[in-house]
Amino acid sequence: MNKDQVKGRVEEAKGKVKEVAGKILDDEDLELEGNVQKNVGKVRAGFGDLKQDIKEEIKDIKKGR
Numbered sequence: 001m002n003k004d005q006v007k008g009r010v011e012e013a014k015g016k017v018k019e020v021a022g023k024i025l026d027d028e029d030l031e032l033e034g035n036v037q038k039n040v041g042k043v044r045a046g047f048g049d050l051k052q053d054i055k056e057e058i059k060d061i062k063k064g065r
Contacts, residue, residue, distance in 0.1 A: 002052055008045025012038050 015038030022031025 002048050004048030004051060005045050006048075008041045008043070008048055011041030012045060013041070015039070015041055 015034045015036070018034025019031050019038060020034070022028065022034055
């Protein structure tokens with residue numbers, strides 16, 4: 001797991017907590033902030049996943065030579 005994957009998943013979790021807290025507290029701003037943070041985390045984790053896949057593919061190509 002690389003840094004982007006870890007940081008993305010942490011941001012995603014923090015955003016989900018904020019989103020739920022906003023729903024519970026009936027605070028639309030907090031809920032929206034959490035939703036945005038959650039989605040930014042998903043994107044960052046996805047970017048990390050892509051980087052990991054590329055590294056593995058390059059490694060496989062080098063082994064095949």
